[in-house]
Amino acid sequence: MITNLLSAGDLDRTDAIRILDTAEELLGVASRPIKKLPTLRGRTVVNLFFEDSTRTRISFEAAAKRLSADVINFSAKGSSVSKGESLKDTALTLQAMGADAVIIRHHSSGAPHRLAQAKWTKGAVINAGDGTHEHPTQALLDAFTMRRHLTGSLGGDLAGKNITIVGDVLHSRVARSNALLLHTLGANVTLVAPPTLLPVGVDHWPVETSYDLDASLEKADAVMMLRVQAERMNASYFPSAREYSRRYGLDTARLGRLPGHAIVMHPGPMNRGMEITADVADHVRSVIVEQVTNGVAVRMAVLYLLLGGAAGEPAAEEATTSKERP
């Protein structure tokens, strides 16, 4: 097992399936009278959030608390970061306080890699979204949700499933992580976006691309709508919101053309009326709320697999040398 979770591309098929299977077992904890496991008692998990977030931060916090870890929440607003403190000094401060894991969200792509590789912190580093780069736990919870609905098999992957990801791929870390992870799990990914919102070099990704949403609906097993990230739009990528919504929005007519078993996903937060209409968002085939529930189980699985075993300084060599479990 890996020691940090920085990119969905770091996970091979075995690692990914182990996380999904562990999450499947941990999902049951949420339905028990006492929603707590003693496994990470005495460990400290720091939520280091340099960017706004609702569900990811709360989800990680709930996951860590259900495993009995102590959680320290750090948001850049109202901290010394607004006085000009660097990422390094912030990380060293957290290390001095004894963080066993740092969950970092940062507006700069690559910040979690810097944090992990510079060894500013001894704990595990988990990427909770960096700039327009990656968001691996979101990809894991999406894959988990797809597996539950499309195959339902423990220990299985998503071989042969057609996943269509629609919208602002250019700014979407969710799309990047999903493309990598879904490819690892054997699914066929199609990215649909206007040409201006597909990143440079997308032809090197393990995906197909299309400019036409209607053409890829009939064969889709799952459709994932991406948020139009107005806060990252520094140029006019499409003529008007209305035109975008007409060509790339998911409405009831398009929902009707999906296969009967297909599910509708959205990583949130949604712009209702923009990439998805309100009635599709609230439709029975929409699994958007379930994605949030699954997010807690998947993040518990990641925290358990990274922190639950051989710990900290003395056992670190053992953890890296004997990678396969006994």
Next chain:
Amino acid sequence: MVAPTDASRAGSAHDSGGDARTVLDEQDISRALTRITHEILERNRDSAGLVLLGIPTRGVHLARRIAQRMSEVEDRAITAGALDVTMYRDDLRLKPARALEHTEIPDDIDGKVVVLIDDVLFSGRTIRAALDALNELGRPKAVQLAVLIDRGHRELPIRADFVGKNLPTSLAEKVKVRLSESDDADSVSITTATSTGGAA
């Protein structure tokens, strides 16, 4: 589940030969389970307030076999559950994180008599973890323990209520339970670890 043999504790005096010695064969295991089934029913009068929970992986197979025998005796369907104790173990931090097994509780355990079922009772630490896990699932009226093999060397004040066979062992020996559900055949055998100082 192979009973844990810590290398640090191994290497005691009497090594008895090199290779595996079969202690129970298929018929012996079958008879022991039938006897345990009747003992459980006798002790608890009937099966109404009983919940059978096996500890993965081989404890679950044994629990299913006992449940099947109990269904025949009681003439009604009785299902066994599974209780994974990985998250409650006290040795988690000594090894890399382990994959979880499936937990499946067939019935509400509040006010019931829970019978925990495992293959080998050794240090008692697995059972301690199971008691902790049960604690968070509800409040059983009583908890009883059934094991196929009791090999001694307890490290905690825990004992079994129903035992298939008491097997006096040395710490250098390894007890291996094989069941047809996960292995090729039913058998219980003892092997002597040859690693530390055993002159064979």
